[in-house]
Every structure is written in structure tokens, then in C-alpha cells.
Amino acid sequence: MISDIPRVRFAPSPTGYLHVGGLRTALYNYLFAKNIKGKFILRIEDTDRNRYVQGAVENLISTLNWAGIDYDEGPEKGGEYGPYLQSERIDIYSQYADLLIKKKKAYYCFCSSERLTKLREEQQKQNKQSMYDKHCLGLTGEEINRNLSTGLPHVIRLNVEPGKVIKFNDHIREDVEFSSNVVDDQVLIKTDKYPTYHLANVVDDHLMKITHVIRGEEWLSSTPKHVILYEALEWEIPIFAHLPLLLNADRSKLSKRQGDVAVEDYKKKGYLKEALINFVALLGWTAGDDKEYYEIDELISSFSLDRVNKSGAIFDIEKLNWLNEEHLRKKSDIELLKMLRSELQDSKFSGQEYNDEYLINVIEVMRETVSFIKEIFEKGFYFFEEPTTYEEAGVKKRWNNQSAEILKQYKTKIELITSPTREDYENALKDTALQNNTGNGNVIHPLRLAVSGVTGGPGIFDILYIIGKEKTINRIKAIIEKLN
């Protein structure tokens, strides 16, 4: 047995941001580990020096932290099997590459990139899969030593034995088979001495005692290479689970060109981490019942690899929006207050001061009407500034030649009350309507236009009460001036 307790890992390469597909992979690993009291490891696969991005690792970690996916071992945290940055492990990989050469499971290759390109082009012309032709496998020991001692640039390649059937079991897809004839003699160690993904991944998964390799389906076709490596090194093969891909609306692999893919983008737009996690968890997994709303601990307790789907899932923003509303509604006023205050900083009202009581009043009446907390500043702008224009269609429909006079009367009534309650506003309104022998609507709608400029929103008496007597009176004066 590799390890008594299940150990899984999320092994992203630091490209600058965390992809939502990556988030889902990380989440499934995390949920799986937490569900069976295993360990979740974060390992950074930074073996491509050409693609090194400054600050990418920190960014990755902080995004993971934001999402609430915390790891047991990894960079910044350490652990028994570190270091967890592959760039700090290159000696380890070269040691195993040497071992593979000794076992004749790998060999030096001195081919120039020109030769390789030419070879590939010819193969493509014939509509064949491009594969290395094992040219350097025929080199004698003498030739190899000579090349090595003259410092000729070289790589180390996996020696794939043709004519074999590579079988492995995938937890999600069950038995998968490849012919070794279609497995390329993959480069294991590059000219710059850094390992490729395939070597580093297998070595680390073994050394870090990973029991379950849970990763995206894009890795399925390179899994035979990994199986060959495990066998060559005489190591126990972990359980593979290849997750279905996240897709664009046109069913291609989720990509930047067709929308936001970075977790940060969703964070910026105001999505709750709870909603994103909930949504992404349901993209490819279901507990089998009709439950759609999940808190993180519910996901942990019901998650199982057995119920992960096989087919790709389109990232449907509509459902995410709905889940965001659902999670928003579960938040307490205090939590929303905290969020609203932070959004206030980024809003155009950032210079203004509001006390908690005021903001909580606004939250209470607005919370059911918004999908995002920042929408309170958009839909409920009139709690933060005077309306300067009045919705045209609303004016046309609700404002008539009596409206100014009716509002004047209403204003007079309010002026007489010292500090009006919601009921005072309501009673004054009913009285005004009665006096004019008209329906409440002929007061309500012009009044709503006066204080908010729009025709929709929370109950009118709530609005009046929250903005208060003075603003109510001023806004009534303003609309009469402007519309008459």
C-alpha cells in the first residue's frame, strides 16, 4: 500500500491566475480528501522556465484561500514531503532519470530541433501521429559518451517498448486501453535539465505518497506514459480519476476567448465564493438527489468520486447567478453590511459616510431584489443620492396634471410630523388620497417617482422612512419644479 491514509493533490502550473476548471479540480480533490479524512496537498508544477510568471504562485495561493480551499501540505505551509515547488526538486528528477537510463527504460537523445521538426512535418504530411523515431536509441555507448563529454545538448527520452497494450483503470471511466505503438518516446529531461511534466509528476506523486490522482480529462491520453513510468520504476500505480472538462457554450474546452475563466474575474464581479464553489461542484457531480443548494460542509459530507459524471459540462452563467442569489439570501444582515461597506469603497459613493443603522435598513429592504451586493448601489441609488432624472415611461404613465397638487398636499402633512414613522407616511398618504377622492395609486406612484426617479423598488413607505423627512420633502419639491 502506498499510504494508509488517502492523499490527493492539486498540481497547477503557475500561469498567472486560477482557472475555474482548476478551481473545480482543486475542489474535487479537497472534497474527496475531507470526506474521507485524507490529506490534500498543493504542489506547484513550475518546470517550464519559459512560462514563468512573476507572482503567479502567490496569486494562486491567495485565490485558493479566498475560495476556502485550504491544503494540508504545500508551499508556504511545508510538510513532510517537500519541497512542494518542482523547480526546487530538479536534482530528484535527474536522479530518477539516471536510474531509468541504467534500467534501459530511458535513453539520451542528441537530435537537433531541426531534425525533430522535419520528422514531425513529414509525419503530418502522411497524416500520421507525430512520434519520435527512436533514432538515438541506436547510438553505441561510445558515441553517447563522446557526445556527452563534448557537451552536446541533449535530452533524456522514455524508451517505450512497441507492441504492448497499456491498460489502466480509471475510477470514473473504468478500463482504458492504449497500444504502446501510439505512445511517443516522451522527453523526460529537457535540454535545460528541467524535467517535463510527465517525469516530475510521476516522481512526485510517488514520493509524496499520492494515492489518488484526480485531474482533468485532458490528461487521459498521456496517462499511458505515466503508467509506463510507474512500471519502469517498479512503483505502485495510484488510482486515476479523470474529471470531465468544463466547456464553453459551443462545447469546446472552456477558454478565455468566450468569457471569463479566471476565478478572480468572478470574484471581482461580486460573486460569492460560496456560490462559485456550489456551482462548480455541481458541474460534473451530483449526490443523486434533487438538492441544488449546498454549503461547503454539506459538499464535504456528500461528495463521492463514484458519482462524478463522464461527460463535459457547459459553464452556464445563469445558474451561477441563481446560486449567487440563493447564497446571498442566506447571509445575515451583519455579513451583508460588511460586504456592502467594502463595496462602498469601490462605488461612486465612496466619499460619503453612512452609519451602520442606515445601511442595515437599506440592506433589509433591498436584499431580496438583488443578485449581487453591489447592485444595491445601482438599483437602490436613491438611498445614496437624489434622483436627477425621472424615468420617462414612468412619468408618462404615472404623472398627470393633478400629481403636483397631490404631492404638495402630502408634503404639507409630512412637514407637520416631527419624526414620521412608516405608519405616519402611510396614513398621510391615505388621507391625501381620500381628500382628493382618488385611489392610493395616484399618490403612491408620483411619490415614488419623486423620491427614487424610478417606478420599481421596495415598499414606498420603507423608502420614505429610510431616507427621512427632510429628503422626502426636498425631493417632492424638486419633482414639482422639474415637471411643471
Next chain:
RNA sequence: GGCCCCAUCGUCUAGUGGUUAGGACAUAGCCCUUUCACGGCUGUAACAGGGGUUCAAAUCCCCUUGGGGUCACCA
């Protein structure tokens, strides 16, 4: 193109041989509400096609079609 994976409403999915094929999002309508929402109710909407196996197939097998992934000294 080779290889591999996949296939139920527009979308996410339930379904493991016998169901009026269920739910959710979206969408349409109605109700609630003198506003907008929320909420409630109702509706439209799916087993890719063709062969088998079976008394019986969305479910098992095969083929076709379609979609996707992958074929780097990137991960």
C-alpha cells in the same frame, strides 16, 4: 488524420431492464402585490440514428453519426 473519451429537455442533471422519463436554471402564462422584485402555481421542452439481445431497452451489445480531448524539450 491517428489514438482515446463522451452522448437524456436550450443548460446542469436524476434514472442502472418494466417510470405518465423526475428535479433545478432559463423561458412562457397565471396568482400574490396599486410599484419592482421575492414567493406560489401551471405550461413548453429530452432519451442522436440504425441494428441486435430480451416478454420488455433511455438503461445491455454492435455499427453509424455527432461532440470533445490529445498527438511539444507546455503543463
